[in-house]
Amino acid sequence: MEDCIFCKIVKGEIPSYKVYEDAKFLAFLDINPLSPGHTQVIPKTHYHFVWDVPNAGEYFEVVKKVALAQRKAFNQEVVWSRITGEEVPHAHIWIFTDPKSSGNKNDFKANAEKIRKELN
Secondary structure, eight states, X not given: OTTOHHHHHHHTSSOOOEEEEOXXXXXXXXXXXXXXXXEEEEESSXXXXXXXXXXXXXXXXXXXXXXXXXXXXXXXXXXXXXXXXXXSSSOOXXXXXXTTOSSOTTOHXXXXXXXXXXXX
């Protein structure tokens, strides 16, 4: 979709702090984080809603992988998720730790590196 901000991120037209990428999915830090490491997980192909994504199980496996990395990276027991779809008309799943958790939520470079380290 031409005006979709997430499609532009996938194409590299808008910079982002990527934490995970494969052939079908991309995970990057949210520009307005609720907590350190707040991540958006999206399909690279444009779908309006999460429920439109073929093979949702594969999508949720990626979400799980990133969420478990967040949990380790930020030493948190709980990782929250949210699926709405009104903010950006491109399927996306928010995953984030407790907004009261310690750490600088705006240190994008360090937070992305912490998550990537736990993914490897």
